[in-house]
Amino acid sequence: MRRATRAAAIVGLTQWLVLTTATAAPQVDIGYGDAPANDAALVHAHDILVKSQALEELGSFLNPLRLPTDLNIRGDACGGAFRRPYDSTTKTVTICYEMIARILDVAKAQTDASEGDRDQAILGTIVEALFHETAYALFDLFDVPIWGRIDDAADRLTAFVMMQFGEDNARTTILGAALFFNWSARTWTGQDFASTEAPEAQRFYNFLCIAYGGDPIAFDNLKTNGALPEYRSAQCAKEYQQVRKAFDLRLMPFIDPDLLVKARARTW
Amino acid sequence: MVRPSLRVVAFLAFVLSLATAEAAGSGSGGNNASPASGGGSNPAAGGASNPVASGAANDDSALTNGKIRIAEVNGDQGYRQPKTAIYVDTRAKMMKRQVLEEYVKFLAPLKLPKTIWVYVDECDGGDGASPYYSPDNRAMVMCYQFMKTMEDRAQLIAQAEAKNPKFFPMKVTRDGFLAGVFAGVILHETGHALFDVLDVPIMGREEDAADEISTFVALQFQPKLADIVVAAYADVGETFGNPPTEAPDAKAADYPKDKTAQCFADPFCAFADVHGTWGQRFYNTLCLMYGGNPQHYGFLLTGGWLPKNRDCPAEYALVRHAFAKTIYPFIDTDLMAKVQARPWFRSNELK
Numbered sequence: 001m002r003r004a005t006r007a008a009a010i011v012g013l014t015q016w017l018v019l020t021t022a023t024a025a026p027q028v029d030i031g032y033g034d035a036p037a038n039d040a041a042l043v044h045a046h047d048i049l050v051k052s053q054a055l056e057e058l059g060s061f062l063n064p065l066r067l068p069t070d071l072n073i074r075g076d077a078c079g080g081a082f083r084r085p086y087d088s089t090t091k092t093v094t095i096c097y098e099m100i101a102r103i104l105d106v107a108k109a110q111t112d113a114s115e116g117d118r119d120q121a122i123l124g125t126i127v128e129a130l131f132h133e134t135a136y137a138l139f140d141l142f143d144v145p146i147w148g149r150i151d152d153a154a155d156r157l158t159a160f161v162m163m164q165f166g167e168d169n170a171r172t173t174i175l176g177a178a179l180f181f182n183w184s185a186r187t188w189t190g191q192d193f194a195s196t197e198a199p200e201a202q203r204f205y206n207f208l209c210i211a212y213g214g215d216p217i218a219f220d221n222l223k224t225n226g227a228l229p230e231y232r233s234a235q236c237a238k239e240y241q242q243v244r245k246a247f248d249l250r251l252m253p254f255i256d257p258d259l260l261v262k263a264r265a266r267t268w
Numbered sequence: 269m270v271r272p273s274l275r276v277v278a279f280l281a282f283v284l285s286l287a288t289a290e291a292a293g294s295g296s297g298g299n300n301a302s303p304a305s306g307g308g309s310n311p312a313a314g315g316a317s318n319p320v321a322s323g324a325a326n327d328d329s330a331l332t333n334g335k336i337r338i339a340e341v342n343g344d345q346g347y348r349q350p351k352t353a354i355y356v357d358t359r360a361k362m363m364k365r366q367v368l369e370e371y372v373k374f375l376a377p378l379k380l381p382k383t384i385w386v387y388v389d390e391c392d393g394g395d396g397a398s399p400y401y402s403p404d405n406r407a408m409v410m411c412y413q414f415m416k417t418m419e420d421r422a423q424l425i426a427q428a429e430a431k432n433p434k435f436f437p438m439k440v441t442r443d444g445f446l447a448g449v450f451a452g453v454i455l456h457e458t459g460h461a462l463f464d465v466l467d468v469p470i471m472g473r474e475e476d477a478a479d480e481i482s483t484f485v486a487l488q489f490q491p492k493l494a495d496i497v498v499a500a501y502a503d504v505g506e507t508f509g510n511p512p513t514e515a516p517d518a519k520a521a522d523y524p525k526d527k528t529a530q531c532f533a534d535p536f537c538a539f540a541d542v543h544g545t546w547g548q549r550f551y552n553t554l555c556l557m558y559g560g561n562p563q564h565y566g567f568l569l570t571g572g573w574l575p576k577n578r579d580c581p582a583e584y585a586l587v588r589h590a591f592a593k594t595i596y597p598f599i600d601t602d603l604m605a606k607v608q609a610r611p612w613f614r615s616n617e618l619k
Contacts, residue, residue, distance in 0.1 A: 139471075145590035147463075147480065148472015149544075149552070150583075156471060185536060187513050193547025194555075194575050196583075201539035206473070229531045232540045239474075239542075246469035 026067035028059040033076035035097050042077055045100035049075045055095065057268070058130050064259035071137055075100075086136035093137045099129050106184045117179060124176015128207075131158040144250045151197050152206065159210035160243040165264060167218040174211045178204050205232060213240030326610055330603060331373040338368045339385040339407055345369075350390040355412035362388055362415065365447075371454055374612065377603035382465045386454070388412060399453050401460035408457040410450070418449045418504075425503055437554065437573045438499035447617040448500030455482035455497070468594045475543045476552065480587045481595075483553050487560040489608055494561075496613055502553045508546040511538030551578075559584030 032055075035046035049055060055073050062071070071091050078084045078096035086093055103125045107118040135154035139146060146153050162173040181204035188199045198206070208228050212219045213236030223233045338346035346368045347359050362368075368386055384406045391397035391411035399410045422442045428435045440448065459481030463470055470477050479501075486497035516523060516533040524530050531537035539545070544552065554573055558565045559580030568574050 143593075144471060145469065145593040146472060146586050147468065147470045147477035147590045147594070148474065149476050150472065150586060152473045152476065153471035156473075182536075187535070188545075188547075189510065189513060190547070191551075191575060193510065193545055194551040194578060196578060198548075199539055199545075201536045202544075204536075205540040229528065229537060229540050231528045231531070232542065235542055242470050242474065245467070246471045249469045250471075 026070050028062050028067070029070055029072045030055045030059050031072065031074045033074060035077050039077075041101040041105075042097040045097035045104070046075060046077075048100060048104075049095065049097070054126060054130060058134065061263065061268075062134070064256045064263055065138075066254050066256060068141055071141065073134070083133070086133060086140065088140045091137065091141070093133045095130060095133060100126065103129070103180065106180060110183055113179075113183075120172055120176040121179040121183065122176070124173045124178075125180040127162070127173045128158055128177040128180075131161055138251060142251060142254050144246075149196065149198070155198070155203055155206050156210060156239075156243045157247070159207045160214070160240070160247060163211065163214040163240075165268060167215060169268060170211060170215065171218070174207050178207050181207070209233070209236040209239050210243065212236045213238070214244075328373055328610075330606055331376040331610075333372065333376040333378065333380075335380040335383045336372050336375045336378065337383060337385050338372055339387040341387075346387040348387060348389040350412050352390060355390050355416060358412045358416050358419075359388070362410075362412075367410075367450055367454075370612065374607060375458065377600045377607055378462075379598045379600055380465055382406060384408065384461045384465060386410070399457055401457045401464070403460075403464050406461065406465065408454060408461055410454060410457075414453070415446070415450065418446060421504070422446060436499075436503055437568055437571070438495060438502070440496065440499045440503065441617070441619050443617045444496045444613070444619065445500045445503065447613050448496035448498075449504060451612075452482050452486065452497045452501035452504075455485055458482075462595060462598075466595065466598055473542065473544070476549075479544075479549055479552055480556065481591075483556045484560070484584075484587050484591055487557065489612075491561065491564045492618060493613060494557075496617060498553055498557050502550055502557075504546075510545045510547045511535060555580040556584050556587060560588075 032046065032050060035042040037043065055075060058073060069091055071093070073093045073095070075095050075097060076084070078094065078098050080098060082096055082099045082102055084094040084096055103122055107113075107121045110118060110121075113121075132154045135157045136150070138144065138157070139150065139153070159174060163170045181200040185200040185204070192199075205228065208219075208222050209232060212222045212228055212233055216223075216237070222228045223230075228236070340346050341348065345363065347363050350356060350359055368388065371386060386408045388410045389412070391400070391409060391413060393413075395413050395417070397411045397413040399408070399414050401408050422445045425436065425440075425445060426442060429439070456478045459478035460474070462468060462481070463474060463477065482501065483498055486494045486501075488494075512533060512535050515535060516530075524533060531540060543549070551574065554565075554568050555578055558568045558574055559582070562569075562581065569576070569580075574580065
């Protein structure tokens with residue numbers, strides 16, 4: 001009698017555990033804040049994000065991660081700022097409509113550029129912005145030690161991830177983002193250099209270097225056409241391997257390798 | 269074509285075998301017998317009355333470490349004979365100050381899986397040669413040219429400061445600057461060495477990471493010592509130029525012929541360097557100083573040296589976290605306490 005009760009209790013407990021862990025499996029929640037109705041550019045940016053389902057795509061892209069807790073990814077109006085820092089208390093990544101609007105503006109202003117280049121810059125930079133802001137969340141959720149400036153770390157992780165989905169995706173996203181950095185480069189002087197963000201030209205070279213370092217065959221032209229100066233391109237294999245090592249040591253343990261393979265095999 | 273490189277390899281192997289034999293022969297504490305040490309009788313030393321200044325009678329018996337070695341060749345004690353006469357004096361000064369002997373003691377608390385080496389040389393690359401870490405032979409190399417350049421720079425800093433006392437955030441004497449710059453730069457190269465031999469994951473840019481190591485380590489010492497190192501590091505950052513803002517005249521007589529030099533003269537291409545700009549390095553250093561000790565370095569914020577919107581305590585916490593996770597496990601904490609308590613600078617440097 002007593003044994004039966006104990007057995008029943010154990011079965012009940014197990015079921016409860018299974019149920020609670022199943023229901024409590026952390027997930028990525030996607031949401032959208034309202035764009036101010038009187039700001040056509042932000043409304044447009046909001047609509048682009050919603051229609052393209054870019055955030056939902058980002059969510060399924062993060063599927064192989066074993067998240068320790070829910071992660072929120074939100075599109076939102078940021079009161080005029082291009083970026084809103086990742087909120088480690090609420091575990092919320094924000095993609096500002098202002099950033100999307102800015103990417104569109106910068107591309108639109110390049111009247112000399114081909115439509116193909118403008119589209120590539122828009123696509124590449126939106127992906128870059130999404131990954132870049134999400135990188136902050138991964139650093140926090142997985143307690144990643146960050147050597148070097150965190151904004152550069154987010155860029156390097158972004159470029160590295162862009163390299164894992166075939167050369168066509170890598171070319172579109174990395175070269176697209178690099179075009180944007182080139183187009184949006186401004187002159188930095190004095191206390192501008194106190195910024196935690198890197199100058200656009202520096203980001204341009206950081207992205208190209210990860211690309212060339214990760215695949216010197218597909219990105220051979222970066223060296224031959226002089227986009228990457230010789231003294232930098234000579235270092236890129238080492239830079240790529242360095243990010244790869246950091247990724248393998250500090251993020252890979254939290255990634256389901258089978259799901260990762262599926263994600264890499266999927267057409268994005 | 270193959271021969272010269274083979275010769276270089278053979279030579280390096282020879283140098284290393286010599287250095288190994290030398291280090292093994294003299295024992296890990298063998299550097300104490302340096303005839304150039306002057307017996308530690310620096311008349312300017314403050315002795316025991318000054319807890320920061322380096323005195324004559326430090327008990328360094330515990331500060332030995334067989335994995336951190338001076339790479340000695342033909343009895344040069346790690347100070348290579350310079351090829352150019354102007355560096356003979358630089359070498360003599362460095363030998364007298366025992367910079368290498370002191371530095372290997374400073375690093376004694378590190379528990380390294382592989383031996384790293386340190387020496388001073390007249391490096392390749394002419395007057396502008398910079399110190400470096402070579403992963404090929406695990407050696408941190410200080411260059412005579414760099415220390416000579418810094419002597420000249422000390423002059424410039426003194427002049428700039430006389431003209432405008434608010435040009436630099438902190439006052440530092442010529443001797444203090446030279447000692448601080450040596451420490452700051454060799455710590456930076458040590459950062460590269462540790463990243464290499466400890467297999468440290470580097471998510472950001474390695475050059476910034478090495479700067480972080482240098483500043484972070486200095487900040488773990490008494491403020492007076494930290495001041496010297498970080499102030500010198502910041503001053504260097506402030507006195508070197510940032511990338512140009514105007515495109516150069518490619519037809520001008522002084523337009524460089526060398527491709528790399530052309531790139532550095534270009535307002536966009538100059539940003540291709542693996543190092544941050546001097547402005548970035550200056551502010552990064554100030555930010556960690558303030559973030560690590562907001563009371564002592566509060567003037568950096570109130571004096572407008574740092575922008576109010578930069579969250580320096582958070583940046584410092586990030587470096588501290590990375591240090592704790594990747595370097596701290598390789599430190600002998602008892603020895604570390606001894607190193608932290610020992611005076612490293614002399615009273616003329618601390619003024």
